[in-house]
Amino acid sequence: MTTISLFDKNMEAIGKRYPDLAKRISGTKNNPFYKLIQTSKGKPNLIIKKGSDLFILYDNDDPVTYCDNYLEKLDLKYAPVVVFMGLGLGYHLDRYFKLLGEKVGTRQIVVFEKDIEIFRLALTVGDFSQIISQPDIHFFVGEPPEEIYVRLKTEILSKRDILIALKSLKIIPIPANIHLEREYYEKILAVFKNAVQQLMVLTGNDSLDSFVGLENIFHNIKHIYSNPGIDTLYGKFAKRPGVLVAAGPSLNKNMHLLEGLQDKAPIISCDASFIPLIKKGIRPHLVTSLERTPGVDLFYSGVDNFSGVYFVALPILMPETIDAFKGRKFIGYRGYSHFNWLEEEKGTLNVGISVANLAFKILIELGCDPIILIGQDLAYAEDGDTHVKGDIFGSRCEHIRNQPVIELEGNNGKPVKSEKSWAIMKNTYEEDIAAYKGTCINATEGGAKIFGAEVMPFKDAIDKYCMEVFKPNLILDEAYSSFSEHVDMPGKISRIKKKLKESKEMLFDSIIEFQEALEMTSQAEKEITQPFLEKDPENINMERLTSIEQKYLDLSDTFGKNRILWDLLSHTMNAYDVCFSNELGFLRDVYSDKQCLAMARVKKLKDWFSVVGMFLTLTRDLLEKTEKSLDEKTAYN
Structure with a gap:
């Protein structure tokens, strides 16, 4: 088979599975500092000129034996999930398949290659068409580390057969690639570890805690059967703007802009921002909670008038929390098997660890476009505050302040101080935004950058998207009233x-x-x-x-x-x-x-x-x- 036909065959396979990668490869020209040579045994090798230095990817006598020896020294006994840091011309991957894959029980392989020009050369010297077509082999080529998280977590790591084998995951660094691009692969490894850690956090580590959710469901049966489901609202606000109010410290700056907005966009409040809004005379259309821990009921205690505000109640919440909200309720489920047992559909919301992530999913299901975020800092304020002033637990959460500080990219392009749980919420937003077909506007005016969201001042977002009056409260009232009050x-x-x-x-x-x-x-x-x-x-x-x-x-x-x-x-x-x-x-x-x-x-x-x-x-x-x-x-x- 000629070099050209090999390349075309490989590109056909890439085009079917990775169309965007195929376009990038087609736009890539040969690098004059890369030169393919033949080894003494007739195998292709690659010389790379970097500055005044020359590098050769493999042993120039026998690349195959060189790769075999390297893999043997790894002494792998069990490797259900394997991650290659580098591909080069593909010798290591090819020999892994032939020598070890079946022997060590490999079921999933992830390959990262920083250099798309080297990848293009590899396609000219080896037949990768079958490998590329395999659904259990995944390629990331020339992609910035900060942009791989969503695809890595949602398309690969969330697969059940990978999730249950992460402890036996093996990293195989390809020596020449690491030598040439160490910083890149270190960043890739950091993103990979972060995705694994966050996946395990979202999976949970306490079945007794999950059992508490089942207990709460049975305690909340009366609420489940006597209230309409959130699914009665699905699509009711199609192509209408929706505003999500989180409880970050930046909410102090622009909360006042919500005044007069109630007739122009459905406003959903996280539980912690509910009382600060009420104290300012602002009544959101919806409010919701996620945590099933003592104290969440306090977010609704002391409120005398719930008129016009609906609670999206998850039955996994403690009964005290749902009972504390004295107004009307819509019932929403999480994606838990428990709810299937009830045989009473109410609408399922698959969310992460944050009530704000839940609120975002609710607005998506309502059909809102765009969704505008305010108070979603996911970072400390400059003065050290963690929450909006007026939060019932104070504007400085000591539990958060006792966590190790990390840095994230800010909306202003500069680093901001954050912590791990906020980073998880940020990444969950990025996953949800990637799947969302509408526009997300981050009008927080401070805080951490959420990739995929357009940064815009809240006033500008209102002027651009929230000018039409359509009275969301009437839509909510009608949906609630249509639910029979005479439930059997x-x-x-x-x-x-x-x-x-x-x-x-x-x-x-x-x-x-x-x-x-x-x-x-x-x-x-x-x-x-x-x-x-x-x-x-x-x-x-x-x-x-x-x-x-x-x-x-x-x-x-x-x-x-x-x-x-x-x-x-x-x-x-x-x-x-x-x-x-x-x-x-x-x-x-x-x-x-x-x-x-x-x-x-x-x-x-x-x-x-x-x-x-x-x-x-x-x-x-x-x-x-x-x-x-x-x-x-x-x-x-």
Whole structure:
């Protein structure tokens, strides 16, 4: 095959999967400081002139053996996810496939190559068409580190098979690339680590905390059934401007501009900015909360008049929070399996860790375009304030001020002081904006830059987008009134009680299965693992150990296929399951001996049988309490 036909074949594959990259490559010319040469064994190599120095990418005698030796020295035992820092002419990647990929269980590969000119040359000397077409191999070529976060996290790292294997992720630096562009690859690595860390934060690390959300859902049943869903508002404000009011310190500068805006744009307030707005005589159309912790109810305490303000209430909130808001409510769900169990659709909002991120998603679903942000600093004010004046917990949150300070790019182009949780919120905004088909205006007038949002003073944004009067309150009132005030609560409660009974019986049967599995594992530890540790390897019964693995697979499969079990427990168990799967897979990095690995896995599976069994029991007890509570309440008003 000729060089030209190789290039064309590769470009055809790139065009199908990475059309933007194909355009960039087509606009790239050969670099006069790069020269392809032939090694003594006829393989292509590359000489690069950088200043007065010359660099050669590979051993000029035998590039293939050179790459083989390098990969062998890495001593990889288990590598489900591999990240290549550099591609060069592709020898390392090609040899990895042929020597190691299947052997070490590789399922996903990410390749970063800073130099698009080197990448273009690689396409002329090797057939990458099949590799490029593979959905589990991902290329980033010549992309600025600060711009890869969204695609990296949303398209790659969020995949389940990557998420549950992150602990065994392997970084393979390509020596010549690192030597030539060390700073670039260090930045890429920092972005990669940041994306992984934030993904793990959003996944959660506490299944007990997730279980609290399920408890709150059952405590909030009366609110769920007696109020309309947020989905009744979907699209009601199509192509209308929407204003999101967060509680950052810059809100002091432009809060007054909201006066007179209520008839020209729906205004949604985060919980912390609600009372400061009310004190200024500004009544937002919507307000919402996200945190399910004590004290959130205080954001609504002491307010005498909720007229004209609607609460977007998530049933995972503590009942005290929802009860504290005495006005009308729309119910919204998070993307949790718990809500599927209710069989009562209200509208699902997939959000990050911040109430402001939730508010942004609400405006997207309402159809707003543009969405204008104010008070979304995500950074300290120059005087050290963290929140708007009038915040019920003060303008300087001590918890935030005790966190390590980081620097982010500011809206004015200069660095601003921030901290990790604000950075997570910023990155979540950037993900949401990337998926949003409308325009986002950051009118915060200070704070951290949110990539993808257009920076504009709030007054200019009002003059440009918020001049038409259309009275959003009338749209909200109509949507609320159209929801029947005569909900058949007895009928709904009767249905739920029937499902509670059915679910309890199913949970009881599963608890017995997990108890049997736990006993089976305990016996294996006593009769196989313990004698082995006492220097008696004769009792290694691999068939018995394998049967425990099969029991684990069978019970996992039962969860996946049983809709009731899945709806009740999959979100609760998600944080634990991600951690467990990572640790179970990581054992392959620790134990090379098959017998030792099998015994270590059985020990880990014992934990799984125990923890999942505990949550099955907790869930069954919760259903029993809910059933008794419903029996005691004969009517809901």
